[in-house]
Amino acid sequence: MSKNKKIGVPFPVEESITYADDSVVSQTLLNKDTGTITLFAFDEGQGLSEHTAPFDAVVHILDGQARISIGGDSHTVDKGEMIIMPANIPHALQAEQRFKMLLTMIRGE
Known part of the structure; x- marks a missing residue:
């Protein structure tokens, strides 16, 4: 758990991370053996190149x-939408405009 977030205490998700020019910013909220x-926050033009992961991932676009x-x-995924990326399938993310997820x-298994 991030040192500024406490389990059992509400916090504003979208405001918990800020954009940085020409960068991808990340903040781990929870890291357990069962998942993370x-x-x-992706600045415009930033992204993650195609890769695979050995487990399922859910992306929820916050902004x-x-x-x-x-x-x-x-797929174009807008604020408020989610997409499930299945395990072992190549995937990539690109910010045609700034976004938070x-x-x-x-x-x-």
């Missing part, structure tokens, strides 16, 4: 809009 919850490709299919990764 991480906040990200802005993301371009997310999964297995070669490209909450990433929940669930480790398992």
Whole structure:
């Protein structure tokens, strides 16, 4: 758990991370053997190149809009929307405009 977040205490998710020019900012909120919850803020033009992960991941867009490709299919994901990225399928994220997301990764079979 991040040192400035306490389990059992409400906090404003979207305001908990800020954009940085020409950067991707991340903040881990929870890191357990069973999975992680991480906040990200992507500046326009930033992204994560195509990669795979051995477990499922849920992306919830908190602000802005993301371009997310999964297995070669490209999706525009807007504020308030979620997308599930399945384990072992190549995926990538691109900020055509700034966006913030909450990433929940669930480790398992």
